[in-house]
Amino acid sequence: MLRVEALRKSFEGFVAVNGARLAVDEGEVVAVIGPNGAGKTTLFHLITGQLPPDSGSIRFRETEIAGVAPHKICRMGVARSYQVVNIFSRLSVFDNVQVAVLARRGKTFNLLRPARTMAVSETRQILKSVGLGDKADRVCGLLSHGDQKVLEIAIALGSRPELLILDEPTAGMSPEETAQTLRLMKRLVAEFGLTILFCEHDMGMVFSIANRIMVMQQGQTIAEDAPEAVRSNPRVQEAYLGETAPC
Amino acid sequence: MIRALFSGKLLLVAAVVLAVLAAAPLMLSRFYVYLMALILVTGLLATSLNLVLGFGGMYQFHHAVFYGFGAYALTLMLTKTGMPAAAAYLLAPCCSAVLGLVIGLITVRLTKLYFGMLQISLGSLVWALAYRWYSFTGGDDGIHGIPIPDLLYASTSAYYFSLIVVAASLLLMYLIVNSPFGRIFQGIRDNPERCRAVGVDVVRHQLAGQAIAGFFAGVAGTLFVTVEGSVFPELMFWTLSLELIIMCLLGGWFVFLGPMLGAAIIVTLRTFVGIYTEYWTLVLGVVLMLLIFFLPEGVLGFALGKARPAAAEAVGEK
Amino acid sequence: MEFASNITAAALFQQVLVGLSRTTILFIVSSGLSLVLGVLRIPNVAHGSLYMIGAFLTYSIATAAGSGAFGFAVALLLAPLGVALLSFAAERGLFCHLYEREHLMLLLFTFSMTLVFNDLVKLVWGSDYRSLTAPGFLQGSFSISGLPFPRYNLFLLVVGPLVAFGLWYLTNRTKIGKIARAAAVDREMVGAVGINVSWVFAATFVIGCYLAGLGGALVAPTQNITQGMDHTIIIEAFLIVIIGGLGNIWGALLGALIFGLTDSLGILIWPQFAIVFPYVAVVIVLLFRPKGLLKSTW
Numbered sequence: 001m002l003r004v005e006a007l008r009k010s011f012e013g014f015v016a017v018n019g020a021r022l023a024v025d026e027g028e029v030v031a032v033i034g035p036n037g038a039g040k041t042t043l044f045h046l047i048t049g050q051l052p053p054d055s056g057s058i059r060f061r062e063t064e065i066a067g068v069a070p071h072k073i074c075r076m077g078v079a080r081s082y083q084v085v086n087i088f089s090r091l092s093v094f095d096n097v098q099v100a101v102l103a104r105r106g107k108t109f110n111l112l113r114p115a116r117t118m119a120v121s122e123t124r125q126i127l128k129s130v131g132l133g134d135k136a137d138r139v140c141g142l143l144s145h146g147d148q149k150v151l152e153i154a155i156a157l158g159s160r161p162e163l164l165i166l167d168e169p170t171a172g173m174s175p176e177e178t179a180q181t182l183r184l185m186k187r188l189v190a191e192f193g194l195t196i197l198f199c200e201h202d203m204g205m206v207f208s209i210a211n212r213i214m215v216m217q218q219g220q221t222i223a224e225d226a227p228e229a230v231r232s233n234p235r236v237q238e239a240y241l242g243e244t245a246p247c
Numbered sequence: 248m249i250r251a252l253f254s255g256k257l258l259l260v261a262a263v264v265l266a267v268l269a270a271a272p273l274m275l276s277r278f279y280v281y282l283m284a285l286i287l288v289t290g291l292l293a294t295s296l297n298l299v300l301g302f303g304g305m306y307q308f309h310h311a312v313f314y315g316f317g318a319y320a321l322t323l324m325l326t327k328t329g330m331p332a333a334a335a336y337l338l339a340p341c342c343s344a345v346l347g348l349v350i351g352l353i354t355v356r357l358t359k360l361y362f363g364m365l366q367i368s369l370g371s372l373v374w375a376l377a378y379r380w381y382s383f384t385g386g387d388d389g390i391h392g393i394p395i396p397d398l399l400y401a402s403t404s405a406y407y408f409s410l411i412v413v414a415a416s417l418l419l420m421y422l423i424v425n426s427p428f429g430r431i432f433q434g435i436r437d438n439p440e441r442c443r444a445v446g447v448d449v450v451r452h453q454l455a456g457q458a459i460a461g462f463f464a465g466v467a468g469t470l471f472v473t474v475e476g477s478v479f480p481e482l483m484f485w486t487l488s489l490e491l492i493i494m495c496l497l498g499g500w501f502v503f504l505g506p507m508l509g510a511a512i513i514v515t516l517r518t519f520v521g522i523y524t525e526y527w528t529l530v531l532g533v534v535l536m537l538l539i540f541f542l543p544e545g546v547l548g549f550a551l552g553k554a555r556p557a558a559a560e561a562v563g564e565k
Numbered sequence: 566m567e568f569a570s571n572i573t574a575a576a577l578f579q580q581v582l583v584g585l586s587r588t589t590i591l592f593i594v595s596s597g598l599s600l601v602l603g604v605l606r607i608p609n610v611a612h613g614s615l616y617m618i619g620a621f622l623t624y625s626i627a628t629a630a631g632s633g634a635f636g637f638a639v640a641l642l643l644a645p646l647g648v649a650l651l652s653f654a655a656e657r658g659l660f661c662h663l664y665e666r667e668h669l670m671l672l673l674f675t676f677s678m679t680l681v682f683n684d685l686v687k688l689v690w691g692s693d694y695r696s697l698t699a700p701g702f703l704q705g706s707f708s709i710s711g712l713p714f715p716r717y718n719l720f721l722l723v724v725g726p727l728v729a730f731g732l733w734y735l736t737n738r739t740k741i742g743k744i745a746r747a748a749a750v751d752r753e754m755v756g757a758v759g760i761n762v763s764w765v766f767a768a769t770f771v772i773g774c775y776l777a778g779l780g781g782a783l784v785a786p787t788q789n790i791t792q793g794m795d796h797t798i799i800i801e802a803f804l805i806v807i808i809g810g811l812g813n814i815w816g817a818l819l820g821a822l823i824f825g826l827t828d829s830l831g832i833l834i835w836p837q838f839a840i841v842f843p844y845v846a847v848v849i850v851l852l853f854r855p856k857g858l859l860k861s862t863w
Contacts, residue, residue: 048444074446088437091430099434100445102427108447109455110427112419118427159445306669353852360668361855364807368851371800372844379838485800489610489676496673526688532680539674540663 001026001163001195002047007056007066009046016042018219019056024163024197029189031206032199034216035239040199041083043216044167047197048080049073060163074103079161081152083168087140093151094136098123100158123158130154130184146177153184164188166198170205178202182209207231215239268410272403281474284406286514287413288470293494293506294420295463300492301500302424303456304436306363309370310464310491312350315483317343317465319377322390322478332396340465346373347461351454367485374483389479393472405474416466421503423459432456493535575710576833582709584829585822586718589725590784592821594798595805596732596814597776603812603862604749604769607660608668610675612777613799614682619648619781620790621686624695627785634700641782648778649771656770661763679795692792699786717786724783728776732814735772745769749812749862801843808850810857819858823850 004022008015017039024030032040045051047058049070058066065073079100088096101119102108110118127133130150140148149169156164169185170178182205188194200206206213206227213230215223217239223230230236253261272280296310320342324335354365377384384390399408423429431452435442439449472478481487490513491506498509513531520527598612622644623637630636655678663671698704699717706713736742748755748765756762780798805824809816824843831842850858 050440050444069448070443071446071448074444080444082441086438086441088434088441090433090437095430099430099442099447102430103442103446107427108431108452111459112422112426114422114425115427115430116425155441155445353848357855364803365848365851365855367800368804368807368844368847371804372841372848375841375844376838379840381837484796486676486796489673492669493673493676526684528680529684529688532677532684535677536659536674536681539670539677540659 001061002197003057003059004043004047005057005059007043007046007058008054009042009051010054015219017046017053020216020219020221022197022214022221022224024195026162026195027189027193028211029185029196029198029209031210031213032197032216033201033203033206033213034199037218038216039219040216041167042219044080044165044199047073048078048165074159074161077162078165079156079159079163080165081149081156081167081169083171085145085148085152087148087151087155089140091140092136093127093132093138093140093143093154094123096140096151097126097154097158100155101126104159126154126157129187130157131180146173149173149177150181150184153181157188161194163195163197166196168200169198170200170202178205185209265410265414269407272406277402280402280406282514282518284402284409284470284474286511287409288467288474289494289514290507290510291413291416291470292464292467293491293498293510294417294503295460295467296491297495297500297506298420298424298463299456299460300495301505302429302436303432303453303460305453305456306359307366307460307488308363308492309367309485309488310460311485311487312370312373312483313343313347313461313464314468314471314487315377315478315480316346316373317468318472318478318482319384319468320465321469321472322393323383325394326390336469339469340462343465343468344458344462347457347459347464348454351457351461355450355453355457367488370483370488371485374480374485377483378480384480385478387480389477389481391477393476393478395473395476399473408473409470412466412470416463417504417507420463424503428452428455497535497538575712577830579709579712579714580829580833581826582714582722583718584826585725586721586825587829588821588825589721589728590780591801591805591825592725592818593728593776593783594780595802595809595817595821596728597773597780598802599806599809599812599814599817600745600776601770601773602806603814604745605660605664605766606668606671606863607663607770608672608675608803609773610672610799611655611678611682612675612774612802613795613797614679614686615648615652615774615777616781616784616798617686617790617792617795618651618682619644619778620785620794621690621695621781622647622778623782623785624697624790625690627697634702637700637703637786640785641779644782645775645778648781649775652774653767653771656767660770661767664766679799683792683795687792694789694791696789697785703786715787721783728779729818736814741765741768804844804847808847808854808857810859810861812862813857813859816857816859816861823847 002022002024004020007017007020009017020039020043022030022032022043032043034040042051046053046066049065049068049072052067056066057064060073060076060078063076065076088099091099098115098119101123102115105119107118124133124136127136130153132147132150132154135143135147140151143151149172153166153169170181173181185196186209189196210227212225213223213227214221215230215233215236222235222239223233225233268283271283275283292314296307299305300307317339321335321339324330324339325332350366350369353369354362357365378387380386395405399405431442431447435447435449435452442449468482471482494509494513495506496509497512498507499505516531516534517527520530524530594612594616598609601607601609601612623640626640626643627636630639663674703717703720706715708714736746744755744760744765745768748762752762755765801824805820806817808823809818809820823846827842827846828839831839834842
């Protein structure tokens with residue numbers, strides 16, 4: 001479904017991504033791991049079109065999407081959540097997800113119908129499936145951090161994607177919240193047929209859900225394999241030697 | 248459609264207000280009727296600005312251009328062509344909308360301050376043209392004694408016309424703010440990056456917003472011509488644009504009727520203080536300075552993207 | 566419509582000189598605005614009002630000190646200082662409490678100040694415009710290839726580079742200049758190094774406003790001193806600062822050159838629409854370099 005080859009991106013001399021490669025097949029759960037500053041978030045920005053790569057190729061379902069505008073990539077079926085919570089702070093939980101649903105349905109130039117009556121059941125369904133159903137009318141600023149991270153995923157789901165890209169979905173979450181998110185991710189794959197690409201620092205979580213793992217270091221892909229193979233890979237062990245606990 | 252947005256109580260209040268406004272000419276002198284018409288027109292203009300400023304988060308530094316352009320468009324159509332007045336009244340705001348699109352196409356790809364500054368320069372260009380083109384626009388004298396249709400000519404008629412048009416325009420704008428487009432537009436204000444990530448073509452929506460705001464500014468322009476019978480380049484001058492922003496700030500730019508309130512305050516202040524002293528600008532200036540100085544940081548601040556629960560609840564939805 | 570009917574080599578040369586003398590005034594005013602914008606991050610709309618006050622003060626002082634070279638010289642000396650004093654009071658009383666505010670708020674605040682200043686000028690000098698004649702030896706014109714060139718313009722052509730040099734020296738060679746430039750880029754760091762940023766800001770603000778007053782003083786003998794002066798100059802100054810690069814003094818010079826020359830050459834090409842030319846030039850520059858021609862401090 002997703003093929004990344006020889007991707008490069010540098011910022012004023014600093015090379016953030018240096019020849020990364022990645023393959024994600026339909027229905028898989030692929031994790032990207034690596035020390036801080038390895039270029040994981042930049043990679044995600046490149047895939048979702050937020051940044052144009054300097055060189056290399058990104059193919060989604062055989063279509064080249066490198067350098068394509070983010071809203072077009074989303075329409076093709078790729079949605080993402082952000083590492084640092086990036087929601088519509090002034091709107092309610094319901095409104096946040098509704099924006100994504102309305103955008104997906106192409107209703108965004110509708111000028112005269114009241115928005116609050118549109119796409120209600122679909123939005124409520126999404127909120128229920130992530131466990132935020134009873135908090136629908138709350139203003140986002142009042143949510144706990146964990147709930148905000150889940151809202152991140154809910155917004156991405158509003159676009160009904162085929163490929164869901166999650167940037168550190170459990171960062172800053174408590175163990176219960178992490179377990180809940182893990183269960184959610186498994187359900188998304190099993191019940192909704194989503195393909196998930198995510199990056200994480202929580203190794204326990206990664207190893208319990210990922211079909212394959214890609215390891216990045218200093219912008220390069222140093223391994224791309226099944227979890228066990230990655231765990232015993234000497235280069236990977238070297239990269240993580242001396243790594244302090246994730247933030 | 249209207250039922251879904253307005254509670255019975257709100258409709259009642261609106262009806263009472265409209266009734267009072269409709270009865271006003273029967274009780275007030277011609278001067279006050281003229282004043283109220285002016286407040287309505289300025290309030291409409293400020294509300295149209297707030298569509299893109301408060302609800303859209305765009306640094307609209309020269310909104311007055313669209314106002315003046317609509318006024319001139321109507322004037323030129325009435326004085327230089329044989330077009331029926333009704334057609335002119337409908338076409339003039341469309342001209343403003345087109346100008347909004349044209350200027351928008353040039354400016355929208357920039358963000359924030361740079362957007363505002365390019366808009367000021369383009370707007371000033373349009374003003375300079377109007378200011379110097381004596382043969383066409385009357386230059387710095389403007390055009391006076393415009394042939395307003397008889398139906399709308401009298402002070403009272405102009406007032407009722409303004410009242411009806413302003414009420415209709417406000418209703419339309421309110422529907423737009425609460426429509427899916429309005430939601431997305433506010434989403435673009437708070438988080439354009441996220442909007443792109445969920446498939447929203449931000450530039451296209453912003454252009455549409457500019458055209459809509461320009462349209463209603465043009466409507467206000469045509470009303471001004473109806474009430475005043477004249478048009479002049481000052482309608483497109485940057486000082487008016489800044490005054491409009493102040494009106495939005497004063498009344499509250501996250502509240503739908505805020506700009507209307509701000510406009511009412513400033514026009515009233517100007518008129519009544521002006522009765523007592525010729526230095527009303529001084530009073531206005533001092534009041535504004537005090538307001539801005541003592542306003543706690545961020546209450547009416549242009550806090551884009553900052554999570555403010557209180558402000559979020561005050562978003563103009565009823 | 567006389568279109569391009571006057572273009573001869575002589576006329577071109579003369580208009581270029583006229584444009585350059587206009588550039589002097591524009592540069593002096595814009596550099597002050599740019600200084601305040603770059604270091605204090607305040608978009609000072611009242612800068613135009615200070616220019617106007619400078620012009621009115623020059624009129625009053627020159628008239629009081631007896632017209633002629635002496636009166637004018639005294640006015641040229643004292644009027645900008647008066648404006649500087651006024652700005653110092655404004656800075657200590659008002660602005661130093663507002664440094665943390667958002668730019669839009671500062672813009673609206675300074676705009677409100679223009680309303681106040683406008684009426685204060687009306688209060689002191691009345692609503693009529695004033696005229697000041699240049700001192701004797703600067704009156705009249707001498708001819709360049711048969712076309713008249715005002716002597717006062719030559720005076721401006723001399724003053725301009727002098728002020729530019731003075732500014733360059735101040736910002737590049739003096740300690741306070743270097744500190745101000747550092748504060749423009751990173752005010753917190755400057756404060757952390759133990760320098761009293763507050764006084765740096767006050768000094769920069771006063772100097773910037775002094776330049777506004779100086780511009781007004783220099784322009785006084787060349788045009789009617791009216792109430793609307795502040796409005797016209799401030800939009801010109803802002804556009805110049807924008808195309809030059811926010812906070813960049815040399816950008817202000819470049820912008821002033823573009824503005825002044827397109828204006829004067831516009832008079833040659835299409836006199837009726839001469840004032841449109843600078844605006845067109847600004848739009849063209851911003852289309853290609855939205856952040857200005859030279860590097861900004863923002």
